[in-house]
Amino acid sequence: NVYCEIHPYAKAEAALEAMSPAAIILSGGPESVHEEGSPRAPQGVFEAGVPVLGICYGEMTMxxxxxxxxxxxxxREFGRAEITVEKTSPLLADLAAVGEEETVWMSHGDKIVAIPAGFDVVASxxxxxxxxxxDETRRFYGVQFHPEVMHTPRGATMLKNFTHGIAGLSGDWTMAAYRDEKIAQIREQVGSARVVCGLSGGVDSSVAAVxxxxxxxxQLTCVFVDTGLLRKDEATQVTTLFREHYNIPLIHVDASKEFLGELAGQSDPETKRKIIGRVFIEVFDREAGKIDGAEFLAQGTLYPDVIESVSSSSGKAH
Incomplete structure (x- = not known):
């Protein structure tokens, strides 16, 4: 219940300025700090006066x-490990006491051999x-393991210690708040224009449409392209749900003959994928062009897909 956003390191400076975050987490990653062009946190992260938690690679770059x-x-250290707590810290509140062990999950190749001035070892x-x-004075913390994975049994407690205990966040953010905020944003952005939404009937596009x-x-019109490649009765289910239950304007395009005709005789999966993608765009564009005043295209997707499809520098995502 803490609002957060993910930003690639190359664009983090602009995000810092726009958001003025209450806390910052530097994520893990497969790179080495010795690789040319490997991720670095903007210096502003360490000058913002807010708590910073570095996880694995995040600790190393810190x-x-x-x-x-x-x-x-x-x-390379990979897998389950036992760390021994050497010093009390709010990051490890309600976890193992000094001298006791805590189970964590390691995954790293490089090794920290010296820590910056002002830092103390909390566990090893x-x-x-x-x-x-x-560094309790500046509220900078680093962990060599991954608290976010289930293999670190009490990792969620560590993360909550950081967000709630150290950063003082109340944890009162909810998806209901997100819904209200997005509805207001959409109204402001769209104004009196019309929106066309590509609807597949899957979770992502359906949630976006509703x-x-x-x-x-x-002002919203959904275009549902029936490719002839759906599950049995799925097209009927989608059209019934949106027209009769949600009362959302829906254009149902039965383009099954078009798709199956183009796919006839094709056996290579990649070729078929490209044909389906091309024909879908052709059919969708044709139908969208018939809707007067359509100025916006709406798409629903998952946040991880957004991150993975916009790599910061290499054109590849991990």
Whole structure:
């Protein structure tokens, strides 16, 4: 219940300025800090006066940028590990006491060999002498393991300690608040224009369509392209649901003959995928062109897809 956004490091500076975040997490990643062009946090992250948590690679780049030292060529540490708590810290509140062990999940190749001035070791393991580090004055924290995975059994407690305990966030954000905010944004953005939504009947596009309809009503028209490749009776289910249950204007285009005709005789999966994509766009464009005053195209997708399809530099996503 904490509002958060994911931004690639190359665009993080603009996000910092736009958001003025209450806390920052530097994520893990497969790169090495020694690789040319590997991710770095904008210096503004460390000058914003807010708590910062570095996870795995995030801890390494934090150390490297603040005057510590990271070395490559060490034995890769992957899998379950036991870290020993050496010092109390609000990051580990309600977890293992000093001298006790906590189970975590490691996944890294480089190794931190020196931490920046102002940091203390909070927990260590034989393979990771700096498994948890903290600069309590600046509220900078680093963990060498992954608290976000289920293999770190009490990782969620660590994350909540950071967001609620250290950053002082109330945890009162809800999806209902997101819904209200998005409806207001859509109304403002669209004004009196019309919106065309590509509807597949799947979760992503269906949620987007219902949300937009709540915002602008009959200014929305959904276009459902029936490719002839759907499950039995699926086309009927989609049209019935949207027309009769949600009362959303829906154009049902039966283009099954068109799709199946283009696919006839094709056996290569990649060729078929490209044919389906091309024909879908042709059919959709044709139908959308018949809708007067349509100025916006609406698409529904998942947040991870947005992140993965817009890589910051390499054109590839991990």
């Amino acid at each position: 150390c490297e940028q603040l005057g510590g030292k990271v070395e490559g060529g060490h034995h 393991s034989p393979g990771s002498p700096y498994a948890v580090i903290a 949300l937009i309809h709540e915002a602008i009503g009959d």
